[in-house]
Amino acid sequence: MKNHKFQQIRVRINAPGDSVRFAAETDKLYAKVRGVFASVPSDQVLVGATIGLKINGQDVFDDAHEVRMISCGNQVAPNNKFFRFEEHIEAGGSTVEGRYTDPRGTNPALYPYDVKLYLWLVNETHPDKHGEKHPDKNP
Amino acid sequence: MTRIRYHIIQLEVTEAGQVVEIRHRLPSNYGRCTGYVARHVKGIGSDVDIPEIGLVAIEFNSRKQLNINDLVGYETQVDQLPDYQELNIPLESGQLVTGYYLDTQKSPDPFDTTKEWFRPYQVAIYLKCEIENKKRHVRSSCIHSATVEAAAN
Numbered sequence: 001m002k003n004h005k006f007q008q009i010r011v012r013i014n015a016p017g018d019s020v021r022f023a024a025e026t027d028k029l030y031a032k033v034r035g036v037f038a039s040v041p042s043d044q045v046l047v048g049a050t051i052g053l054k055i056n057g058q059d060v061f062d063d064a065h066e067v068r069m070i071s072c073g074n075q076v077a078p079n080n081k082f083f084r085f086e087e088h089i090e091a092g093g094s095t096v097e098g099r100y101t102d103p104r105g106t107n108p109a110l111y112p113y114d115v116k117l118y119l120w121l122v123n124e125t126h127p128d129k130h131g132e133k134h135p136d137k138n139p
Numbered sequence: 140m141t142r143i144r145y146h147i148i149q150l151e152v153t154e155a156g157q158v159v160e161i162r163h164r165l166p167s168n169y170g171r172c173t174g175y176v177a178r179h180v181k182g183i184g185s186d187v188d189i190p191e192i193g194l195v196a197i198e199f200n201s202r203k204q205l206n207i208n209d210l211v212g213y214e215t216q217v218d219q220l221p222d223y224q225e226l227n228i229p230l231e232s233g234q235l236v237t238g239y240y241l242d243t244q245k246s247p248d249p250f251d252t253t254k255e256w257f258r259p260y261q262v263a264i265y266l267k268c269e270i271e272n273k274k275r276h277v278r279s280s281c282i283h284s285a286t287v288e289a290a291a292n
Contacts, residue, residue, distance in 0.1 A: 043216055048181030048261075064147050066180060066263065073218045083220055087143055103181060 003124055005030055009096065009117040016111060017104040028093040030121035035082030038071045039116040046071060048103030056094035063099055082120050091121050144169065148264040152193070152242050155257040161197060161238040169230050170271025172199065174223030179213045182260025189213040193262065197238040200231045211262055223267050230268070
C-alpha cells in the first residue's frame with residue numbers, strides 16, 4: 001500500500017463575507033496527518049480569509065487563523081507547500097471539521113469560488129524514517 | 140490532545156503613526172512559547188511590497204522579559220509559507236504579554252502633509268505555544284488511605 005495520500009476537501013464560497021462550515025473524514029488507511037495546504041483561486045480572496053480547523057475533535061487552528069499561514073505561491077516545490085504539523089495528528093478515519101470565512105472581497109466577479117484544502121496523509125510515524133527531513137528543522 | 144496552539148493577537152491600526160498597546164493574557168495552561176510571527180492581515184491595498192509598515196515589541200511574563208523587536212512589512216502576494224521565529228520562553232501562569240505596535244508608514248507622496256492616504260488595517264501576531272502537561276490530581280481519599288496505612292506501619 002502507498003504511504004502517502006493527498007486528500008482534498010472542497011469548500012464552496014458563494015458570496016462575499018460567507019462563513020462556511022465544512023466536515024469530512026480522513027482516509028482510514030492512513031495513520032497520521034502530516035500537513036495541510038490551502039489553495040484559493042485568487043490572491044484577492046486570500047487576504048484576510050480565515051480558517052478554523054479541528055481534527056479528531058482536537059483544536060488545530062482557531063477560527064481567526066489566516067488562510068495565508070497555510071498557503072504559498074506556485075514557485076514553491078510541491079512537498080514544501082504544506083504547512084507541517086510538528087506533533088502527531090491522528091488520521092485513520094478521524095473527523096475533520098472547520099470553518100472558512102471569506103474576507104468580504106471587493107471584486108464580485110470572483111464569486112462563487114472553491115477553496116481546496118489538501119491534507120497530507122502518511123503512514124509512517126516518524127518523518128525521518130524514510131530519509132525525509134522536515135524543511136524547517138533540517139534545511 | 141494536541142500540545143501546540145497558535146495563539147493570535149489581533150491589532151487594529153486606525154491612524155497614521157498610531158501606537159497600539161498590546162496587553163494580552165495567555166491561557167494559563169500554556170507552558171512555553173516556542174515561536175512568533177507577525178503579519179499584516181488586511182486593510183493596506185498597495186500594488187507594491189512595503190518592507191516596513193510598523194514596528195512591534197513584545198514582552199512576556201508581565202514585562203519581565205523583552206523578547207521580540209520586529210519590523211512588520213506588507214506583501215502583495217503570498218510567496219512562502221510563514222517562518223516562525225524560534226523562541227523558547229517559559230510562560231508563568233496567568234502573566235501578561237505586553238508591548239506595543241507602532242505604525243511607521245510613510246505617505247507615497249513626500250509633499251502630501253495630509254493623512255488622507257492612510258487606510259486602517261489589521262496586524263496579527265501569532266504565538267506558537269506549547270500546552271503544559273497537567274499535573275495529576277491525587278484524590279483526597281487516596282491520600283487519606285495512604286496516610287492511614289503509613290501511620291499503621
